[in-house]
Every structure is written in C-alpha cells, then in structure tokens.
Amino acid sequence: MTPDRDDRLLAAEFVLGLLDAETRAAAERRLASDAAFARDVAAWQKHFAAFDDTADAVVPADDLWRRIEAGMAAAAPAALVTPPGLLRRLWNSLGALRIAALSGTAAAVAFALVAVVSLRHADEVAARKPVYVAILVDDATRQAGAIVNAFADGRVEMIPLVDMTVPAGRTLQVWTLWNREVGPRSVGLLDRARATPLDLQRLPTTAADQLFEITLEPAGGSPTGRPTGPILYKGTTARTL
Structure with missing residues (x-):
C-alpha cells in the first residue's frame, strides 16, 4: 500500500470513528501539521456529511409545520393536499422519525464501511502479490x-x-x-x-x-x-x- 493510499484510508476511518483511541489521537495531532492529511479528512467529512452525527441539533420553530401545511394547502391541488395535522402527527411521532433516520444512516454508514474495507482489502491483496x-x-x-x-x-x-x-x-x-x-x-x-x-x-x-x-x-x-x-x-x- 502506498503512503497516499494509507493516508486516504486513515482519513476515512478517522471521519467514521473507526480508529482506536491511540490512533485517533495521533491523527488529530497530524491535522495541525499535515496539510495534505487535513485535506483528506475534509474531503471525507464532506462525502459523509449526510450522516455525520457530530452536527449540532436544530430545533424547529413551534409554528414551522403550521406554516408548511398552510403553504402546501395553498399551492397544491385539492386532491393532493396532505390531510390536516398529518405532518404534525409525523413530526410528533418520534418512533417513526427515529426509524427513518436510523435506517438511512445505517445504510449510508454500511455503504461507507464496505467502501473503506473494500479499498483496504484490495490494497492487502495487491501487497501480497509479487511484482x-x-x-x-x-x-x-x-x-x-x-x-x-x-x-x-x-x-x-x-x-x-x-x-x-x-x-x-x-x-x-x-x-x-x-x-x-x-x-x-x-x-x-x-x-x-x-x-x-x-x-x-x-x-x-x-x-x-x-x-x-x-x-x-x-x-x-x-x-x-x-x-x-x-x-x-x-x-x-x-x-x-
């Protein structure tokens, strides 16, 4: 495995939280002194941003769904208008939201893990084959x-x-x-x-x-x-x- 490929895989595992405490501490120290490694980390963070659980939670305003429902009712044909209160009931259904969020996140994380493991496996196979x-x-x-x-x-x-x-x-x-x-x-x-x-x-x-x-x-x-x-x-x- 080349140093560049090693660094890219290390950066991906750092962003996904797959490193042990010692390796992660070493990677964090590199961020301050290794510009190329920092760019790799930033690239993976952008790639995995859709399921980055480190983002701060945003609490919606109390009247958010009332305004969304009103806007949809005014813009959509009568046959396609969402029944009143449905969005609010879905919003208040923590179980449904958690299932949807966890399902999407789990699928994304699984895909990312498969990609990282596949890259590492390919490198390991290449390293075992003589040139x-x-x-x-x-x-x-x-x-x-x-x-x-x-x-x-x-x-x-x-x-x-x-x-x-x-x-x-x-x-x-x-x-x-x-x-x-x-x-x-x-x-x-x-x-x-x-x-x-x-x-x-x-x-x-x-x-x-x-x-x-x-x-x-x-x-x-x-x-x-x-x-x-x-x-x-x-x-x-x-x-x-």
Whole structure:
C-alpha cells in the first residue's frame, strides 16, 4: 500500500470513528501539521456529511409545520393536499422519525464501511502479490531450486523448492546483480534452505532481468564480498501478470 493510499484510508476511518483511541489521537495531532492529511479528512467529512452525527441539533420553530401545511394547502391541488395535522402527527411521532433516520444512516454508514474495507482489502491483496518473480535453477540439471518474489513495497523474499544440503563449515549465500559495473551484492546468508526475507533495502528497487543466485560459501559468508563458491541456483526476474 502506498503512503497516499494509507493516508486516504486513515482519513476515512478517522471521519467514521473507526480508529482506536491511540490512533485517533495521533491523527488529530497530524491535522495541525499535515496539510495534505487535513485535506483528506475534509474531503471525507464532506462525502459523509449526510450522516455525520457530530452536527449540532436544530430545533424547529413551534409554528414551522403550521406554516408548511398552510403553504402546501395553498399551492397544491385539492386532491393532493396532505390531510390536516398529518405532518404534525409525523413530526410528533418520534418512533417513526427515529426509524427513518436510523435506517438511512445505517445504510449510508454500511455503504461507507464496505467502501473503506473494500479499498483496504484490495490494497492487502495487491501487497501480497509479487511484482517480479525469479525462478532460480541449477544450470546442470535445469531443476528449479528456489523462487524469489519482489513486492511493490520493496520487500523481497526467497522460498526454497528443494532441500539444499549444506556441509559443515559452509553456508548458503544469496546474491543479486542489477548492474555488471557495480557487481553482485550479498542479500542473505542461510545455514539451511528455508524461506527468508532478503535484505535489499540499501539497493536500487528490484527491476526486470535482475539476476539472483545462491552460492555455497565458507561459514560466515564470502571473505571477499563477491561470490567465491560454486553457484547452486540462479535466475533473473520477470514481471508478473
């Protein structure tokens, strides 16, 4: 999820009152210093204004309905005139008004909640789907040994597909190469084949045709900062569909 989308969802949840006390307090502090966040909050408040229960109640004048009834009687055809006193009886029927108000508000709130939850669910699904995938294979046997997944938020993970035997005193080291002039960079050390996040935070964003490989190195990793042992598996990234 991008920061802009995170802020828009946070602003919507703030306006709807869905945040816990700590998160809401933090959001209130941001309103005073973050103009973009304040604009998002104002936009959602306008969007949800129809059912904003924070608005001050307005008490109608005593003769309001008498004047409305008189005006309607004068303007409408006789067959369509509201029976005298009907509007006043409806006004005085708190039960009917509460049912109507709550029904409308509940429907609006439910719609808003579905919209917010749907946006968050879509972002969560997108965040779980990798942007680039590399299948690392053994050049000799063409057997796939691991998969590397790179996500839109910068996370990169490696998932082994086979049990890689690691002799005593040796370690598995994962490398990536995005620029031959710069050379390969180590992004992970493993004592055994297991799913693990790779450390690419200080490197350029993962792109298409980026090389990943696994080598067998001395315990503690390559002493030179470059691959020295045999390459077990390697492959390049491709964008997912």
